[in-house]
Amino acid sequence: MGTENRKGPLKDVKVLDFTIALAGVYVAWQFADMGAEVWKVERYGSGDQARTWDPFVNGLSTLYTAYNKNKQSIELDLSSQEGKQVIYDMVKEADVVLENFKSGSIDRLGLGYEELKKINPKIVFVSLSGFGATGPLKKYPCYDAIAAARGGFAGSNGEPDGAPMKAGNANCDTLTGTHALNAALIGLIQARKTGEGCRVDIGMMDTVMISCGETVVDYGKGTYTQSRFGNHDRFTAPYGIFEARDGWAVIIADSEERWAKMCDALDAGHLKDDPRFADNAARIANRDSLVEELEKVTVTYKRSEIEKRLTEAGVPASEVLPFIEAYTSEHANSTETTTLVDQEKIGQMRFYNNPIRFNDELCPIWRGAPLLGEDSREILAGLGYSEEKIDQLFADGVVGSSMI
Incomplete structure (x- = not known):
């Protein structure tokens, strides 16, 4: 599929993408959304491991599809010398x-930074892993839940007397991907200024730990050791999730003024007059009682009523929306959160738009996720390979297009 519909601030950037796990796949997705030409290199005969993960629609993994839009796929045998030569030719054109x-x-494949920078000194080479390139854990596999466990994130989530709790989505993967994208863009700026690229190393566990940056300061000073607080904040009350008549609502009364306004808006003046809740320090000391008493009030309202009453009074609040309600909400629709795209094998499929906008314009989705090897011939032709040479690479089992 041609790339003529690509546009965006990174349209002149070419990315050689070997990633197969979500953190790296997420970086490539962001580059592609911003207009970069992303060449997704997939293993000959099998492709990205995510292609095999449930659920499937018409034989195509929807998980794979969700994170690979706007990319091009080349199916390649990296163990062969001919396959490596294709990569070397791609590196000559690539920026990242x-x-x-x-x-x-x-x-060990002969495709590391030290080798590739001989071909292209300006290359920005980004390595993502669970535990980084150094340290005793570097050789071990890591998934989102493991990074959350090793980085302290899971241990700080959950009810005080309950089990640690992982996040419902792959937050550690996407957070690591965001940091890696920032690093890659900084590396690109440096390369264009100096003519020299760089190697970026980023580990998921380190990323998780830095996202809780204040905890190490607290611990180092001996003032506080983080523990689990469930759905409520450790330093402010009320600040958390409260039961409503038909679900749940978030309430944040983070000042004495907002506390008073909250009580008035919910017709709960008796709480304002309760000495146990006289100020924030007292409310923290009596948090369990506060939650119990406040929920006696909130369960008499629908979650939408709580949001309306409090926001109109100047108190931050929100319904806790199930995914389908968030996805179809008036706000999500008015801000074009999603776009319908024609996806090969599936048909019309809804993708999330990138949340970043340039000059008030959405990053365009110019294609769905590529089929395995869908763009092999086009990429090779763009590198200057003759039709005869491309045919020979296919015949020799070096390059494929398994899903075409």
Whole structure:
């Protein structure tokens, strides 16, 4: 599929993408959304591991599809010398390389940074892994839940007397991907200024830990050790999720003025007069009693009523929306959160738009996720390979297009 519909601030950037796990795939997705030409290199005969993950529609993994729009796929045997030569030719044209193999794997393939920078000194080479390139854990596999566990995130989530709790979505993966994208863009700026690229190393566990940056300061000073607080904040009350008649609502009364306004808006003046809740310090000391008494009030209202009453009074509040309600909400529709795209094998499929806008314009979705090897011929032709050479690479099992 041609790339003539690409546009965006990174339209002149080419990305060579070896990633197979979500953190790296997320970086490539962001590059693609911003207009970069992303060449997704997939294993000959099998492709990205996510292609095999449930659920499926018409034989295509919807998980794979969700995170690979706007990319191009080339199916390649990296174990062959001819396959490596294709990569070397791609590197000559590329600005960024992304990889998240096990530590050292890409070097053993002869495709590591030290090798590729000989071909293109300006290359920005980004390695994502669970535990980074150093340290005793570097050789071990890591998934989102493991990064959350090792980084302290899971241990700080959940009810005080309950089990640690992982997030419902892959937050550690996407947070790591966001940091890696920032690093890659900084590397690109440096390369264009100096003519020299760089190698970026980023580990998921480190990213998780830095997202809770204040905890290490608290611990180092001996003032506080983070523990689980469930649905409520550790330093402010009320600040959390409260039961409503038909679900749940978030209420944040983070000043004495807002506390008084909250009580008035919910017709709960008796709470304002209760000495146990006289100020924030007292409310923190009596948090369990506060939650119990406040929920006696909130369960008499629908969650939408709580939101309306409090926001009109100047108190931050929101319904807790199930996914389908969030997805179809008036606000989501008015801000074009999603777009219908024609996806090969599936048909019309709804994708999330990138939340970043440039000059008030959405990053365009110019294609759905590529089929395995869908763009192999086009990419090779763009590198200057003759039709005869391309046919020979296919015949030799170096390059494929398994899903075409």
